[in-house]
Amino acid sequence: MTALEKPDLYELDGTGPGLKLIFGRCAACEELHFPRTGYGCPRCGARPENVTAEARAGQATLLTFITLHAKLAPGITPPCVVGEAEIAPGMIEEVMLSGGAEQYRDGMAIVARAEEVERDGETRLACRFAPKEEV
Amino acid sequence: MANLSDMRPVYVIGVGMHPYQFASDTLYIDMGLTAVRGALEDAGIAFPEVESAYIGCTGIGMAAGRIMFNHLGSTGLACTQVENASASGSSAFQMAVLEVAAGRRDVSLAVGVDKTGDQLRAVQKEKVSRLSDTATIPLVKYALMAEHLKKEKGLSAEDLAMVAAKNHTNASKNPNAQFRKPRTVEQVLASTLVAGTTTSLMCCPRGEGAAAAIVASEDAIRRLGILGGKPIRVTASVLQSETPQVGREIPSVTLAQRVAEMAYDEAGIKATDLDCVELHDAFAIEEILYTETFGLAPKGAGQHFLRDGGSAIGGRCCVNSSGGLIGQGHPLGPTGLGQVHELTRQLRGENGERQQPGARIGMAHMIGLGSISIAHILTKD
Numbered sequence: 001m002t003a004l005e006k007p008d009l010y011e012l013d014g015t016g017p018g019l020k021l022i023f024g025r026c027a028a029c030e031e032l033h034f035p036r037t038g039y040g041c042p043r044c045g046a047r048p049e050n051v052t053a054e055a056r057a058g059q060a061t062l063l064t065f066i067t068l069h070a071k072l073a074p075g076i077t078p079p080c081v082v083g084e085a086e087i088a089p090g091m092i093e094e095v096m097l098s099g100g101a102e103q104y105r106d107g108m109a110i111v112a113r114a115e116e117v118e119r120d121g122e123t124r125l126a127c128r129f130a131p132k133e134e135v
Numbered sequence: 136m137a138n139l140s141d142m143r144p145v146y147v148i149g150v151g152m153h154p155y156q157f158a159s160d161t162l163y164i165d166m167g168l169t170a171v172r173g174a175l176e177d178a179g180i181a182f183p184e185v186e187s188a189y190i191g192c193t194g195i196g197m198a199a200g201r202i203m204f205n206h207l208g209s210t211g212l213a214c215t216q217v218e219n220a221s222a223s224g225s226s227a228f229q230m231a232v233l234e235v236a237a238g239r240r241d242v243s244l245a246v247g248v249d250k251t252g253d254q255l256r257a258v259q260k261e262k263v264s265r266l267s268d269t270a271t272i273p274l275v276k277y278a279l280m281a282e283h284l285k286k287e288k289g290l291s292a293e294d295l296a297m298v299a300a301k302n303h304t305n306a307s308k309n310p311n312a313q314f315r316k317p318r319t320v321e322q323v324l325a326s327t328l329v330a331g332t333t334t335s336l337m338c339c340p341r342g343e344g345a346a347a348a349i350v351a352s353e354d355a356i357r358r359l360g361i362l363g364g365k366p367i368r369v370t371a372s373v374l375q376s377e378t379p380q381v382g383r384e385i386p387s388v389t390l391a392q393r394v395a396e397m398a399y400d401e402a403g404i405k406a407t408d409l410d411c412v413e414l415h416d417a418f419a420i421e422e423i424l425y426t427e428t429f430g431l432a433p434k435g436a437g438q439h440f441l442r443d444g445g446s447a448i449g450g451r452c453c454v455n456s457s458g459g460l461i462g463q464g465h466p467l468g469p470t471g472l473g474q475v476h477e478l479t480r481q482l483r484g485e486n487g488e489r490q491q492p493g494a495r496i497g498m499a500h501m502i503g504l505g506s507i508s509i510a511h512i513l514t515k516d
C-alpha cells in the first residue's frame with residue numbers, strides 16, 4: 001500500500017483514487033477549519049482537545065487557476081496547474097490540479113484524488129484535484 | 136492606542152543608502168556603514184549624537200548591529216535588531232520614531248542592511264501541511280489574483296507590464312537602484328513567463344544593500360542646528376497583521392487598506408492629499424491593487440489610474456518613483472528604509488529628474504511575510 005504524501009490533510013475514501021479532506025471541527029465555537037492542526041482552533045483559539053477531525057468528501061468548486069512555468073517549490077514539476085477552490089462554504093484553499101490547464105474552467109466542480117508522485121526516491125500518493133465528470 | 140499626533144513631533148533629519156545590487160562579496164558592514172555615514176552627513180551630525188539604533192535585517196544572523204556600529208566609535212548607544220521579514224527596515228524605522236515620539240530619546244537611527252541569507256522561514260517549522268506545495272508562496276497568490284481580475288474587470292497582462300515598465304524606467308534614473316535599464320511594455324511581456332501571465336520582469340529581484348534614516352525631536356533639531364525646511368515630519372506610523380480571508384480579496388490586500396485608513400486618520404489626511412507613495416510592488420499586480428485600496432483610484436479602476444498617468448512622476452500621485460521593489464530592488468532589511476529615503480528626498484524637493492512637482496505629503500507602505508502591513512506618512516511642515 002503506497003503511503004499518502006500528507007496524511008494529516010486527506011485520506012482515501014475507499015472508492016479507488018478518491019480522497020476525503022480532513023477538516024477540524026471545534027467544540028467551543030462549532031466552526032469548521034482547514035487544515036486541522038495540532039495547535040487548536042484558529043477561529044476562536046480553543047485548545048486542541050476541543051478540535052475533532054471531520055473527514056468530508058473531497059469536492060470543491062474551482063474559482064481560478066493558472067499554470068506555473070517555473071519551479072517555485074521543490075515538490076512541483078512545471079508546467080503544472082494550481083488553482084483556488086472553495087472546499088467548503090466560504091473556505092477557499094489553494095489546490096494543485098491534475099494535468100494541463102485546458103481541462104479546467106472557472107466555477108466547475110472538481111474532486112480530490114490520489115495521484116502518484118516521487119518524493120526522495122519513494123512513491124507517495126498526493127492530492128490532486130481533477131474535473132468531477134472525468135472521475 | 137496612542138496617536139502619533141498626541142506625542143512629541145518626530146522628524147527625519149537625514150537619510151543615506153548603499154545601492155541595492157545582486158549578491159556579491161561586498162560585506163554587510165561596508166554596505167551598512169555607507170548608508171549610516173550617508174545619513175549622518177545628510178543630517179550634518181556626528182555619530183555620538185545618535186542615542187539609539189534599530190537595525191533591520193533578515194539574512195545576516197544574530198547581533199548584526201553592534202559589530203557594525205563598533206566601527207563608528209563605541210559610543211554605548213542602545214542597539215536593537217529588528218526582524219519583520221520584508222518589513223524589517225520599516226519596523227526598525229517605526230521603533231526609532233516611537234522612541235523619539237515617546238520622549239525617551241532625542242535622536243534615533245534606523246538602518247536596514249541585508250545580504251541574501253538562507254531564506255529560512257518560521258512557517259517551514261510550523262509542521263502544518265498545505266494542500267498545495269506553493270500555498271505559502273506570495274507570487275502564486277498574486278498571480279492567481281491577477282488571473283481572477285483578468286476575467287472580473289479586464290485587467291490585462293499589458294496592464295501588469297505597464298506597472299513594471301514604469302517602475303523599471305523610474306529605476307533607470309536612480310543611482311541606488313538594482314535595475315538600471317528603462318523597459319518597455321513589450322520587453323516586460325517578452326521576459327520569462329513565471330506564473331499565469333506574470334513574467335520575470337514583473338517581479339522584484341533578490342539582492343542586497345543598505346538604507347538608513349535618522350529621526351530626531353524638535354529639541355534635538357534646535358540643539359544640533361539642523362537646517363530649517365530640511366526636516367520632514369513623520370505624521371503616521373501604523374502596523375497591523377492580517378485577518379482571515381473574506382470573499383476573494385487576498386487578506387494582505389484587505390489588510391493594506393485597513394492600515395492605510397488608520398495612517399490617514401493618524402496623520403489627519405485623505406488619500407487625495409498624497410503626492411507620492413512608495414508601495415510594496417513585489418509583483419506588478421500589487422501596485423494596481425494597492426492604488427485602489429489606498430484610495431488613489433476607485434475600487435476596480437487601478438489600471439485606469441495607471442494608464443491615465445496618475446501614478447507617473449508628475450501625475451496626480453506618483454507611485455514608486457524610486458523604481459519600487461521591482462526596479463530599485465527588494466533586499467528585505469533595507470527596503471522600507473529605501474522608501475523613506477526616496478520620500479524624504481521627494482518632500483525636500485531634492486529628487487532631481489525623479490522629482491514629483493510640489494510634493495508635500497508621502498506614504499511608505501510595506502508588506503511583511505505572514506502577513507503584516509506597515510505604513511508611514513511623511514509630511515513637509
Ligand SMILES: [Zn+2]
Nearest residue numbers: 026029041044
Ligand atoms: Zn473554535
